[in-house]
Amino acid sequence: MQKATKVLIILFLIFVISIFYVSLNRDTSYNTSSLINKELPEFEISFFDEKKFYKKNDLKKNDYTLINFWASWCAPCRTEHPILMKLSQEKNLKIFGVNFKDKKIHADQFLKELGNPYAFIGKDINGKQSVRFGIYGIPESILINKNLLIMKKFVGPLSSENLNQIVEIIN
Amino acid sequence: MLSNLGNSILFLCVILSLSIIYFANQNLKTPEGKISKIIYQFSLIQSCLILVCFFTLIAAFIVSDFSLINVYQNSHTSKPILYKISGTWGNHEGSLLLWAIILTIFSFLFLVYNNNHPKKFRLLTLIVQNILILGFLFFILFNSNPFSSIVPVPNEGLGLNPILQDPALAIHPPLLYIGFVGSSIYFSAAIASLISNYSSNSFSLSIKNWVLVSWCFQSLGILVGSIWAYYELGWGGFWFWDPVENASLLPWFAMTALFHSLIVFERRNIFYFWVIILCLMTFILSVMGTFLVRSGILNSVHTFASDPSRGLYILSFLSLMIFVSIFLLFKKYKRENYNINQNSKETFILINNWFMMFYLATVLLGTIYPIFTDAITNNQISVGPPFYNTIIIPIAVIFLLFMAVGPRVKWIKNKFEDLKIYTFILIGSLLINFLITYFLESYSILSNLIIISALFLISSSLIDGIKEFKKKRLDYARIISHASFGFLVLFIGLNDVFSIEKDYNIKLGETKKFENYSIKFQTLNLKEFSNYKAVVGELEILNTDTNKKNILSPEIRIYDNPQTLTYEASIKSSFLRDYYLTMSNIDRSDYYNIKFQKKPLMIWIWISVVMIVIGGFLRIFTNAKSN
Amino acid sequence: MKFKLFLILFVLYSQSIFSEEKKIDPNSIHKNLRCLVCQGQTISDSNSDFAQTIKLVVKDLIDEGKTEEEIYSFMSDKYGEWIVFKPELNMHNSLLWILPYIVLIFGGFFIFSLIKKRH
Known part of the structure; x- marks a missing residue:
């Protein structure tokens, strides 16, 4: 066998093994971080209590918007609620709550009990709109800026660490 | 203590x-x-x-x-x-x-x-x-x-x-392990043969039965695993091209190539190094499969607790094995002189190896490619059934045709005298396929080709068998295995083409109708068992053509230790078809989602695999007798 | 005999024409989409909230007249390529699709070269 072939075979094997080695210490869990820095998609989310729709351009008015997908039946949404309440104090930030696959009575009850952090509330009764945002389980939150670019995505309940991150970005 | x-x-x-x-x-x-x-x-x-x-x-x-x-x-x-x-x-x-x-x-x-x-x-x-x-x-x-x-x-x-x-899963690991851990012995033998320069064809005698034993158990292990996936995982399929399944298939391809080329090595004393490479490869692939499955670097349908430190150990072990093998191979490799005629059994066995390596490469690539894209480009991709089906199935048609012709070819030099027989068999296969198409429903060109080539393989194997029987030189093992492989492909093809699958959201008391079937959701009961509770549905499947009724009762089980929810499929098997029904609750609603499937000839798929393995065991016995 | 062969070929041919006109079966699409929140199940196998939503969206997309490929690329736009079980033929997947055939062709040449060496 020629020397070149031998060297090539060995280099190839080393390459494969080192990729295996590198992958061992990587976090292989899935996320939708690919959407970050992309523009917000078009959407049509109906008002919580009227027959009107929120559209993409409605969010241009705000410096920063946090789109939060929540539901009264979702337990982790309860745990992140205090964080949302704190964020609602921020001047540069408006929180857009999207009520996800929920009944209105239950949602109202939920907000009455825990407070309403949302500047506006929309509803997504069958979840179809959420797919446009790449949502795969709630709670999920998306931070966008004035130019409607996605700055950050939060999967799962917001933590106080996330709170600091958001405050840092918007100020 | x-x-x-x-x-x-x-x-x-x-x-x-x-x-x-x-x-x-x-x-x-x-x-x-x-x-x-x-x-x-x-x-x-x-x-x-x-x-x-x-x-x-x-x-x-x-x-x-x-x-x-x-x-x-x-x-x-x-x-x-x-x-x-x-x-x-x-x-x-x-x-x-x-x-x-x-x-x-x-x-x-x-x-x-x-x-x-x-x-x-x-x-x-x-x-x-x-x-x-x-x-x-x-x-x-x-x-x-x-x-x-x-x-x-x-x-x-x-x-x-x-x-x-589950009983199937209780015996699945031992069977599979005898298969791929068993391959360790010819890994060791190959290394020993390289070191001691034991390269004459009598080396093949020392390992051939071990290869066959591990191959038989590997096949059985894969079979039991598929049967388990079929009735337990609830999607109604038996093979998902999942990384864990692929890991068991990779050594199988290598073993299959190995025991075919061993025939040539034993008979003609050529391909020594190729045999050695296959021996080494089989066990290396087994260990690599274990690495992929246990280290948790792949996402899979089948859950395995994973831990990077295990991965690191197996990876080091694997690297050591690979580099020792490569080192020895490079050191001992000598060019061999071949004298192979185009129309000889040697050529056809080489062709078998060629296809096995193609399948092996495809499955290996599909399994590990996502690791590479993730590590290099940070892009996570899924390689699933559509990839394998697109690449493997068309090539399988050609493979089956070679597989039908190969065994009839003589050693060293063969003259094709029986071209007539092949034309005859081919036309027969086309006709049978035409009848299937005509009397049932239409299906795609590719399924037609697969079914024709499977029929071609079956009939030529059987005709071979009859001929050999007349000459009193019947090679049971090969005929059974090859014909059964043809049957396996045929049944999988027919099963795929004529499966019916319906998905409904249904309330208690409702009836759904489609084609010549109606499904009625009759009752729903809560039952208590020693270690789980179950919601048992009772659904009546009525075939309106024959007026035959079948009651299927799928379950939703809630286990206590650990707290888990499982969905149990209800299956009614018969010789011609399986009815398969799963039921699951839909959150925040009183509807249940049911998935009904009619899967023709399921049992025959399992039987074909068993027959292939029986062929393997027969070969072991005939080998033992002749030694 | 030749007539029969012709007949069969004709049947095969006509089938291929009819199959073009078939409507898209949503279930075949569900089977090629990964349920992201489940342990390696497809959308078709799962009844999770996520899977139900995706099924609704797939239905809408079919009604809008989207082709199968368009639906897959819509999904991978939103959720990344991870969601489709059939990897797209693009730059970084090209090796995946091409290498098996290279192995096949290379193997063929190799065998051919062995046979040709005979005297």
């Missing part, structure tokens, strides 16, 4: 392995022609001890000794006795012990059954095999010890995932 016992035995096994290596090495230097008795004795003791060690662990599971972490994590007092026992090898640590057992017992048996081969070759095989055994014993002792104890001793165990509490 059991913890100490188990650890001491493992420790003893390490010492025994080291002594066997030492004595074998001493024995190599002596001019005496025979292997010294002490090596046989030590090997035997080693095999017995490792078995005792395994029984100790089984005993710990049976008496629910929760002072062992392994028992605590994988068992529960309320579990049925069968699953307490099968829980022993249903987890990572226990299954490694099973690895060690098979490595050890195969080592002993190989030593005993190969008297008429050179002493140096046998001793070297033993040494290499014992190095493998040591590797696994260290892994067990220092990383994945099933006998690690826990203080304070818990009162109750955490239980075994209910999906794994």
Whole structure:
């Protein structure tokens, strides 16, 4: 066998093994971080209590918007609620709550009990709109800026660490 | 107590392995022609001890000794006795012990059954095999010890995932492990043969039955795994091209290529290095599969607890094996002179190997490619059934045609005299396929081709069989295996084409109708069992053409230990078709989602695989007779 | 005999034409989409909230007249390529699709070269 072939075979094997080695210490869990820095998609989310729709351009008015997908039946949404309440104090930030696959009575009850952090509330009764945002389980939150670019995505309940991150970005 | 016992035995096994290596090495230097008795004795003791060690662990599971972490994590007092026992090898640590057992017992048996081969070759095989055994014993002792104890001793165990509490899954790991851990012995033999320059074709005699044994068990293991996936995972399919399934298929391709090329090596004394490469490759692929599955670097349908430190150990072991093999191969490789005629059996066996390598490469690539894209481009992709089906199925058509013609070709040189017969068989296959298409419904060109080529393989194998029978030289093993492989492809093809699948959201009391069937959701009952509660639906499937009724009762089970929800499919099997029904609740609604499937000829798919394996066992018996 | 062969070929041919007109079966699409929140199940196998939503969206997309490929690329736009079981033929997947055939062709040449060497 020629020397070149031998060297090539060995280099190839080393390459494969080192990729295996590198992958061992990587976090292989899935996320939708690919959407970050992309523009917000078009959407049509109906008002919580009227027959009107929120559209993409409605969010241009705000410096920063946090789109939060929540539901009264979702337990982790309860745990992140205090964080949302704190964020609602921020001047540069408006929180857009999207009520996800929920009944209105239950949602109202939920907000009455825990407070309403949302500047506006929309509803997504069958979840179809959420797919446009790449949502795969709630709670999920998306931070966008004035130019409607996605700055950050939060999967799962917001933590106080996330709170600091958001405050840092918007100020 | 059991913890100490188990650890001491493992420790003893390490010492025994080291002594066997030492004595074998001493024995190599002596001019005496025979292997010294002490090596046989030590090997035997080693095999017995490792078995005792395994029984100790089984005993710990049976008496629910929760002072062992392994028992605590994988068992529960309320579990049925069968699953307490099968829980022993249903987890990572226990299954490694099973690895060690098979490595050890195969080592002993190989030593005993190969008297008429050179002493140096046998001793070297033993040494290499014992190095493998040591590797696994260290892994067990220092990383994945099933006998690690826990203080304070818990009162109750955490239980075994209910999906794994299943008779098929109880026997699946042992079968599969005999298959791919069994391949270790010809890995060792190949290394020994390279070192001792034992390259004549009598080398093939020393390994061919071991290859066949491991191949038969590997096939059975894959079969049992598929059957389990079919009735337990609830999607109604039996093969998902999932990384874990692929990991069991890769060594299978290598073994299949190996025992075919061994025929040529034995007969014509060519392809020695190719045979060696395949021997090495089979076990390396087995260990690589274990690495992929256990290290958790792949996402898979089948859950396995994973841990990077295990991955690192197996990866180091794997690298060592690969580089030693490569080093020896490079050092010993010599060009061989071939004299192969185009129309000879050799050529056709090469063609078999060619296709096996193509399948192997495709499946291997599909399995590990996502790791590469993720590591290099940070892009996660999924490689699933559509990829494999697109690449593999069209090529399978050509493969089946070669497989039909190959066995009839003579050694060294053949003249194609029976072209007429082939045309005849081909036209017959086309006609049968036409009848299927005509009387049932239309289907795609590719399925047509697959079915035609499968029929072609079946009929030419059977005609071969008749011819050989007349000449009284019937080779049962090959005819059965090849014809059954044809049947397997045929049934899978027909099953795929004529399956019906319907998906409904249905309320209690409702009826859904489609084609010539109606499904009625009759009752819904809550039942209590010893370790789970079940919501049992009762649905009536009515075939309006024949007026035949079938009641299917799928379940939603809620297990206590650990708290898990599972969906049990209800299956009514018959010779012509399976009815398959799963039911699941929809959150926040009183509708249930049901999925009904009619899967024709399911049983025959399983039977075909069993027949293929029977062919393999027959070959082992005929080999044993002729030796 | 020749007539029969012709007949069969005709049947095969006509089938291929009819199959073009078939409507898209949503279930075959569900089977090629990964349920992201489940352990390795497809959308078709799962009844999770996520899977139900995706099924609704797939239905809408079919009604809008989207082709199968368009639906897959819509999904991978939103959720990344991870969601489709059939990897797209693009730059970084090209090796995946091409290498098996290279192995096949290379193997063929190799065998051919062995046979040709005979005297």
